[in-house]
Amino acid sequence: MSEPMQDVVVVGAGIVGAAIAHELSRNELAVTLLDREAEAGFGTSKANSGIIHGGHHTDTDTLKGRLEWVGNQLWDPLCDELGFGFARVGELTVALTEADLPALDHLIENAEEKDIGGVEVWSRDRICAAEPQVTRGVIAGVFSPHTAVVNPYEAVFGLVEAAVANNVRLRTLSPVTDLHHDGDTWTVTTPSATFATRFVVNAAGLGAAAIAHMAGVDGFEIRGRKGEEYLLDKRLRHLVRRVIYPCPTPLSKGTLVIPTYDGTIMVGPTAEEVDDPDDVTTTTAGESTAFAGARRLVPSLSERDVIAQFAGTRATIRGDDFLIGPTEAPGFVNVAGIQSPGLTAAPAIARYVADLLRHGGLEMPPKPLLNMIERPVHFASLTTEQQRTLADTDERYRRIVCRCEFVTEGEVGDAIERGATTVDGLKFRTRAGMGRCQGGFCATRCIELLSADLGIEMSEVTKRGPGSWLVLDRPDDEVMIEPEAP
Ligand SMILES: Cc1cc2nc3c(=O)[nH]c(=O)nc-3n(C[C@H](O)[C@H](O)[C@H](O)COP(=O)(O)OP(=O)(O)OC[C@H]3O[C@@H](n4cnc5c(N)ncnc54)[C@H](O)[C@@H]3O)c2cc1C
Known part of the structure; x- marks a missing residue:
């Protein structure tokens, strides 16, 4: 055409x-x-x-x-x-040894050169008061309110x-x-x-x-540089309030501890040169690297709190x-x-x-x-009164699809109207499937709603496009179900 x-x-x-x-x-x-x-x-x-x-x-x-x-x-x-x-949660880049201090000076120089106000050196005491979970081994840091x-x-x-x-x-x-x-x-x-x-x-x-x-x-x-990321249970919300950076290396900014917008803590990314740009696997080695780096900054972090992991590839x-x-x-x-x-x-x-x-x-x-x-409406962020009003005007907001993230059928329907055609598309628009159970409860309902609203068979619904079907219509069909997040 x-x-x-x-x-x-x-x-x-x-x-x-x-x-x-x-x-x-x-x-x-x-x-x-x-x-x-x-x-x-x-x-x-x-x-x-x-x-x-x-x-x-x-x-x-x-x-x-x-x-x-x-x-x-x-x-x-x-x-x-x-x-x-x-x-705008702000950030702290922390120095753990004397050898890190020139990197902090360099950050201040960059800020001055670009005329970025509010970037300042914080003492160990100030860091410990503001971020009590950061290692007691910190000696100084650079704070920015702009991150x-x-x-x-x-x-x-x-x-x-x-x-x-x-x-x-x-x-x-x-x-x-x-x-x-x-x-x-x-x-x-x-x-x-x-x-x-x-x-x-x-x-x-x-x-x-x-x-x-x-x-x-x-x-x-183009060379691929893969980065693995690990998302921790929401009960750790507020473990840190700002993004915590180590002092950077020439290859990467290092492993960070990130308070995400949605209230989880994320640990990552790693940086690994890869031959296959489509390689978005997460690995035991990657997890060890990410947590070893992150624990230097926040010692209480544990792999046991991981609810999801994913990798992306930088195009360098x-x-x-x-x-x-x-x-x-x-x-x-x-x-x-x-x-x-x-x-x-x-x-x-x-x-x-x-x-x-x-x-x-x-x-x-x-x-x-x-x-x-x-x-878009985010039901979970509304006040109880706003939720009641919405549920009174549209009954789809009375039905919860994702219990972990409190996502309603109204939000799922809205996401489909706005262009979601896959289960991942729904997840990224509404958070359905991003919580602790990682879609164990809501994936089937999301498939049903996509099937009904798009007017297609459930067996035609995919996770993220052709080849990633989720429902068998013949016993010998190949189905790809991979854990993936967020
Ligand atoms: C682990 C990790 C962490 C990162 N963290 C940060 C961060 O915190 N902050 C930050 O600023 N940056 C970060 N980055 C970098 C940031 O994610 C990228 O710079 C950004 O996403 C690049 O966007 P893009 O649109 O160029 O690439 P993409 O999002 O990859 O978009 C390119 C699009 O082109 C399409 N495409 C490719 N070939 C074809 C074709 N032949 N025909 C049609 N379409 C095609 C692809 O499907 C793809 O959708 C991070 C990267 C990684 C991997």
Whole structure:
């Protein structure tokens, strides 16, 4: 099928592609957002630490260092607009030995160079008073009030929903298989449709080198750097109140202890170079590394409290910086190598890319009026009175689907209306299945509701897209059920 002429096709609906599509949707443009997965955000953007970094961890001589702080500042208005889980909890980077102290000095220098206020050195006593679970072996630390935690998948869904509400065309299950340039038009081929467009933005994460190669643009290779994360039972809520960082190494920021937006404690990530970018296995070795690192910061942490684990893969390129810019192929823009802090920087990357397109000749008349999306209801966060009122007006809010996270049938129905087509899509939008029992109680009900609302057989419902069916319709069917979280 051939689709109408587009101004921009964005390949990849992770946080970066979604933010770009959302930014472009503010203008009178024809934009299509393509992803090979069943839903947006199912790549690296669903499997990370969910931290909006404070900006002082990266130097100013890299693009990622410059975009991190700008991105950090853009998250509040996005959250106001889209209503995803986001909280500025602050952070403490702690020094455990004298040898760590220069790293703290470096963080302060970065903050001064970027004019980031409020970043200050804390004494051991101040740290122990503010975070009593942090090791008594701490000797000093650097505090920043700017660091935040976010539900990254909710942010992707919100960005995409708002973009679609403003005429961006989203096509999932659409892997780009070929790119061809003729005159001033690109032809973007997927198995189900071809798209003619003036500009192509390559935001394909781990697939970015393959997309660039299709466009005839070579010169970089993507290497996968896997990170494992471990989520602990909610009874440990408030074990720490700020994100606790060790002093960083050249390879990574180290293993962190993270109070997530939803009230769990997360331990991770690890950093391991992998040959297979699709390798998102968690391992005993990874767990040992993560907990050994985290226990140096917070000694009371225990593997016994783990309720879920997952891994994501950072898309790194040589030089460890972001690779964003126009290429020798006219109208083809690379947004590649978006490793950490890509989540933090995503809104700034989106503006940067919009500027590149403008300078590349794309006219962007702003829309006089934007369509706003309604914020999703999170029943568990409402007051008892608000819950009663909602339950009185819509009986679906009287029926609890997920007991661990107190998710109602009304929220599940709303998530399906907003675009969830898989069990993971429901989980990431509503938290159904993210609690202590990890879907043991609610998975069947979610499958039934997806089947009923989408008008498909239960055997056609998948966990995260084709091949991940959950219900047998023949005894010899292959079923894939993997523990995965969050
Ligand atoms: C363990 C871990 C922890 C991290 N923690 C943080 C953190 O706390 N803070 C932070 O700022 N950053 C963090 N990051 C980095 C952050 O997650 C990434 O920078 C960010 O998610 C990258 O987003 P993206 O949109 O570029 O990639 P992705 O989310 O991977 O999106 C790329 C999309 O392209 C699609 N795609 C690929 N090939 C094709 C094709 N041929 N056709 C169509 N679609 C295609 C994929 O399906 C995917 O959805 C972390 C990363 C990891 C792995």
